[in-house]
Amino acid sequence: MDSLLRHMVDMTGHRDHTMLDISVISAVQELAGALQTRVLTITAVRGQEFVRPRALIGRGSPACMVEPVDGSSPGEPLAQFPELAACLAGHEASREVISADGMRTLWLPIWMGDQADTCLEIVHPEPYSTDTIHVISGIVSVYRNFQNLLDYSERDSLTGLLNRKTFDDQLAKMLLTSNELETLPPLPGQPERRHHSDAEKQWLAVVDVDHFKLVNDKFGHLYGDEVLILIANLLQSSFRAQDRVFRFGGEEFVVLLRSTSLENARKIIDRFRTNVESHEFPQVGRVTVSVGFVSISAYESPVIILGRADQALYYAKSHGRNQACHYDQLVSGGQLHAVPTNDTAEFF
């Protein structure tokens, strides 16, 4: 019991997903006497699901994060593990398979609603007793609750969007996975993708509600808050699932758009802007937004990228509002001066 408590204290003492993974597999490994325990990530890329181990512990070796051998791959196709695929498709709490040599592999997906992007995998030689299964399911429940809590700390409490704190991480992840996407082999029946295309880029857009102070002053903060919630909903419905939407605070939002051309980025951003313009906000009526957007690359700091988008937003605000302005276009047209890349000024 001491050992169980020690593991519980360890698991709940972390504030980031990586350390939580390490402590959960250490707990399972010791308390269930496993041969090997892993945390698997389940991801969907271009409509196909993949499995990739992200943490591992074996008998006699310490727990560690798993660095992918091929950083450009999202992992093994889920279809190569039919039992795991069936377990996930059936929304099962667990599934165990016994291989020809008698070794058992137990999968425990971590369900958050009807989504499981994490799965524990325990390899063990002997069948588990009821007591051990009881302990493992307790650990899984604590793991799920704690993951939920960490997710919660990454979201803005008013709108449910990702908060400012998570932005740098999400930006780095987006740049990494977009590189992965570019180097992925084509799926059967699909044309080969260009390896690196100047036409397809990642984009950052800063969105700011126009004259929002007037909304608060005229209708009160409760109606102001409702406008922010409705705009957050419009952001989520106007952008794609693989894009990322943040509330940076106040009436300012940031969107990261994945792999698209300038023409498409402009179209998507403008579709959102007109969705806001044509929305009937209860009591308040018509609300508009201004947007500044810019292409992003792994070679520039988030501060520089945000500063450029902010300059374009400021231009939109000072030239009539209710419009989306592209930073590079303003610079090449001479309406804006470029932000030098070695500029270390803090814009946010």
Ligand SMILES: Nc1nc2c(ncn2[C@@H]2O[C@H](COP(=O)(O)OP(=O)(O)OP(=O)(O)O)[C@@H](O)[C@H]2O)c(=O)[nH]1
């Ligand atoms: N209701 C509500 N208001 C907020 C929140 N956060 C910031 N605000 C208000 O948002 C307003 C922002 O006003 P300003 O920065 O002057 O900008 P604006 O009135 O939108 O004008 P422009 O940006 O120039 O179009 C301020 O009145 C803040 O008090 C919030 O969470 N809820």
